[in-house]
Structure formats: C-alpha cells, structure tokens
Amino acid sequence: MSLVYDMFKQTDGTYQLPDGVYIELPEDIYHSDTALGSTSIKQLAKNPPKWQYDRLRPRKEVTPEHFIWGRAFHCRILEGKEEFERRYAKPPVPGDYPKALNTTDQIKDFLKENGQKLTGNKGELIARARDVDGCPPFFDDILRDWYAEHQGHEDLTDRQMQEIEDAVTIMARDPILSSVMQAGTLMSGASELSIFSTDENGIRRKGRIDYALPPAGSRTKSLSIDLKHFTTFREGDNEAAATHKIYGECYDVQGAYYLDQIKSARQLADAGCIYGGDDAAIETVKAFLEAQDMDWVWIFIRRDAGMIPVIISVDTLDPMFDHGRTIVVDALDRYREFVSRCGPTELWSDPPKVPLRLNQSALPSYNRGVLCEQPANR
Numbered sequence: 001m002s003l004v005y006d007m008f009k010q011t012d013g014t015y016q017l018p019d020g021v022y023i024e025l026p027e028d029i030y031h032s033d034t035a036l037g038s039t040s041i042k043q044l045a046k047n048p049p050k051w052q053y054d055r056l057r058p059r060k061e062v063t064p065e066h067f068i069w070g071r072a073f074h075c076r077i078l079e080g081k082e083e084f085e086r087r088y089a090k091p092p093v094p095g096d097y098p099k100a101l102n103t104t105d106q107i108k109d110f111l112k113e114n115g116q117k118l119t120g121n122k123g124e125l126i127a128r129a130r131d132v133d134g135c136p137p138f139f140d141d142i143l144r145d146w147y148a149e150h151q152g153h154e155d156l157t158d159r160q161m162q163e164i165e166d167a168v169t170i171m172a173r174d175p176i177l178s179s180v181m182q183a184g185t186l187m188s189g190a191s192e193l194s195i196f197s198t199d200e201n202g203i204r205r206k207g208r209i210d211y212a213l214p215p216a217g218s219r220t221k222s223l224s225i226d227l228k229h230f231t232t233f234r235e236g237d238n239e240a241a242a243t244h245k246i247y248g249e250c251y252d253v254q255g256a257y258y259l260d261q262i263k264s265a266r267q268l269a270d271a272g273c274i275y276g277g278d279d280a281a282i283e284t285v286k287a288f289l290e291a292q293d294m295d296w297v298w299i300f301i302r303r304d305a306g307m308i309p310v311i312i313s314v315d316t317l318d319p320m321f322d323h324g325r326t327i328v329v330d331a332l333d334r335y336r337e338f339v340s341r342c343g344p345t346e347l348w349s350d351p352p353k354v355p356l357r358l359n360q361s362a363l364p365s366y367n368r369g370v371l372c373e374q375p376a377n378r
Helices: 027-032 038-046 048-056 065-079 081-087 104-113 122-130 139-149 158-173 238-248 251-270 279-290 319-342
Strands: 020-022 190-198 204-213 222-230 294-302 308-315
Touching (some): 020 251, 027 190, 038 048, 038 251, 038 319, 048 319, 065 081, 065 158, 065 190, 065 222, 104 122, 158 294, 158 308, 190 251, 190 279, 204 251, 204 279, 222 238, 222 251, 238 294, 238 308, 251 279, 251 294, 251 319
Antiparallel strands (some): 020 190, 190 204, 204 222
C-alpha cells in the first residue's frame, strides 16, 4: 500500500504520519515527524525540562563530525554504493588541480608574468586574467561547476570517505557479516524499517530499525541489526569497549524501546498497515515480524582502532531489556506528567521545592586555592 506523505505534512513543516510500518520512508520525513523516538526517550529519562527547551529553542549549530560520518556509513551499508555516491561526495580541493589559479597571489603572479596591472579585488583580477591568452583555469570556477553537478549532496572529506570504505572492506572479511553482505551492503532484509504507533495513553511513538533480517536457512531467529560507531580512550579489548558504550549511551534502553515498536508492528502488519515497498519487500518484513524468536544485534565500528567491527548480540527475551523497558516506561510517565502540568508547547520546569538550606558541613573541606584560606580553619 502506498501513501502520499505530503497529505500528512503540517503547516510548520513537520509530519504526523498514521500508525503503520513504513518501508523505504525517506529519512527527512521520518525525522520531521513529531512522534517520540528513542533519542527523545533517553533524554526524557535524564532531564525532561532540557529536552523540551532544546525542542522549542533549537540551536543552529554545525553538525558534529560523528553525525555526518554515521549517516554516511549507514547509507553505504544499508542502501549501497550507488546511493552513497549519489548522496555523498568529496568536493575538489586546490591540490587536485595544481595548474589552476586559486589565491589572489597566484593570479597576480600570472598577471605580472603577462605585463598586466595588479590592482583590484580578486574578482577584478580574475576578469583581467581571463582576457590573457593561455590563462589557466580558475579553481573558483571548478568548485562552482562541481557543486552545480552535485546538488543536494553532503560533503565528506578524503579521510571520511577512506574510513567508510575501509570499514566496509573489513566488515566483509568477517564470516558472520559476509554471509549477509554483498558488495559491502547488507542484503536479504529490509533497511531502515520505520514504525509509527500510538500507545494506550495516546502518545505517538516512532522507531527506525536499521536492518530487519528475517530467518533464513538454519537460522530460525529474526535479527534486528543496529549499526553503531565509536571511539574510546578506555583500556580493554574491543568487545569490552563496545559493551561499555552500550551502557554509557543507554543503547539497551534504545533497544527496549525499539522492541516495543516491533511488538506494535506485528499488530499493524496483521491489520494491513504496511506502506511502501514492492511485494518482495513486504513479504520480507512480514517474515521478519512473524518469526517466533529474535536476536538484537549491534554492529559496532571502532574508528579509533583500525575500523574494526565488533558484533554483539542479545536474546530479545533477556532481562537486560526488561531493565531498559522500565526506564522507557518511567520516561513516558514523566513526559505525560510534564505535558499535563506545563502543556505540550510551553517550556517545562520541575515542581517548586522547599529552598535548599546549607550549613558548614555541606561544603567540602579542601582548599580552593584562595590565598587566605586554610583547609583546617575555613
């Protein structure tokens, strides 16, 4: 079944898609939907007023490098090299065109060699140089033409491009990963499966499974694959470092949240609410959801240790996810409490408290570096 997504676009540019399982839902539409996702749940579990403030007062900042790398890596692994090269590219740099004129000094040197005036700004110098026979190309023109041919793409550096291809190459060496990969891309499953549902309290929720792999051959379990990448300064082997990352970043909470969404997806699929994709893709999704058992699989790429892949799997019935689910339930309870007390479109604040009363014993006894202060007689 197909949907015209713009039917559900709000006046502020956000979306409110109907409950359902979505195959090949564009990433920008997914993120523009106002339903609560796993990132919001983790933030609500930590600090609801800050989550609301950041949502209502978003900062326009440069996208962190690890976000760009992660999106590009996901595209390469989940959507293939062709789509990766369409969406991501490395802009040319002056070193790629050593004969092109780039800086003002280079242009002046060329004009001086040909007996031309050296006054004016860069644009005037370029215009004067163009009239000289044998004028080399200008890097400004090369860069302008390149961007005209790569509209809508995202820039990657040489290093980022190399790291992603290195990660793909090393992943393909792993016997477990190579069995479900072809040409550096996961296969035989459904990538970026989006699930929208409404819970018993009327809260709209969403989740996007990186890769849904149904049972195949002797493997009777479905696999829900979650791609991650990280760097760390901790001691220990790669598995220990990745396990610590799961704990530190609350990935178990995220997994528990997604498992609830998968449970809802089974009911939605039974009701015929699967949107997008061809018949083969729909059958793949149904097979993934209908399996009796499922493993949650994290595939980590450790960027600071040679792009080494680390595979960690957990039975979805493991109590680890029970603990994560408790945190999810508490986060949703706090969300409802703040919405009820402060409203969904207002800034949130904690309930008023009795002012904190201090005495001498409340402050630490060590010297703060104040010259007249002694630790023993504050």
